[in-house]
Amino acid sequence: MTQPPAPPNQPPGPPYPGFPQPVQPRRTWVPLVIVGGLVLVLVGVIATGLVLFLNRDDAKPAADSSTPAARTKPSDPTAVEFRRVLTAKPGTCPTPASSGTACDDKGTRYTLGKVELNGSNVSEVKAAIQENGAGGWYVGLTLDAEGAKQFEQLTAAVAQQQPPANQLAIVVHGQVVAAPSVQSAISGGQIQISGSYTRDTAQELAAKITG
Template sequence: MSDSSQSPQYGGPQYGGPQYGGPQYAGPPPKKGRGALVLVGVLALVLVVVVAVGAVVLLRGDDHKADSASRSRPAAPESVEFRRVVKAEPGTCDAAQAGVACDSAGNRYSLGKVELDGSNVTQVKAVAGQNSDWYVNLKLDSAGARLFGDLTTDLAQKKPPQNQLAIVVRGRVVSAPTVMSAIPGGDVQIASGFSKPDAEKLAADITG
């Protein structure tokens, strides 16, 4: 990756959940002499609607959980590595040497040791941001969060390309973001003006 300005950047995510409000129902005014019957009918209808809506929400929630469980973690944790970038060079890459890896564009990276790996990653997700941009959000376990916080604290003080952190999957660099600041807490955002397909591809590369 020759141009560090084009490298994605790590930053802490901001989350905001949607706000939900339940519908308000109002039945028609009861006709004279049939008030009790109409009231029972309206209550029965409301009960059916509430039960039906609850079933849809529960089913969607179960489907979402199943999908997340099957795709959110790296399939082969040992094949996902987080390594410091020591040197980055453009051109045709030959990764035959130890400690060297290439990206899909042919950029050559000399890398440091493995600082943490996919076993520390508990979730990987492509998320829509503002202004039609997408990003990839990673969540780390407690050990990974501590390691990542210490690592990014150090990297943020360095100059390019030593402030880049390569994500290496099966020996290939899938991303080498620039670390702008320390990132404690284990919530990691990779942002680079991604389109939806770009973000989904990076998430799929990491999860395998």
């Protein structure tokens, strides 16, 4: 039996009618897999570059080893003195100051009591800012156990006095670097000297105390 000729413009029919026709393999998945692999590689390269770029930007510069670290304790403990203020006269500071007196950098002359505490009892000095920022900058001093006990007794007595005798002078190498008022007894050995300090002036005071 012969198969009739196929109509024009029609694909030829199966050579053997009634038999299953062979299935042609589908090859379109191969280039798709290759393209997909290239996309994944490209995305991986871009992501890695971003991570390296961000890490490089976030890195902090190493500390300059040529800059010495700030001191946290007085370099000359006996040069740092805590003394009661007996009198204070602005703008009348003689040079040199007479015995029992000391001046600040504004020219105020203080008549002072005896040395009741010195830098040997100071274990740390730092310039810091209040955590919430509302209180501004201050200079913090930490005293050892013996210094904390003596300072509590000293501030309890000074706080009961009238100005300027309610002030406590911190004297360094014969100069008054601070003379804060005392409101009440201070226990625990944690001292905060506060006022209109900026970061620079607080660090300057801390540096004067530590030397």
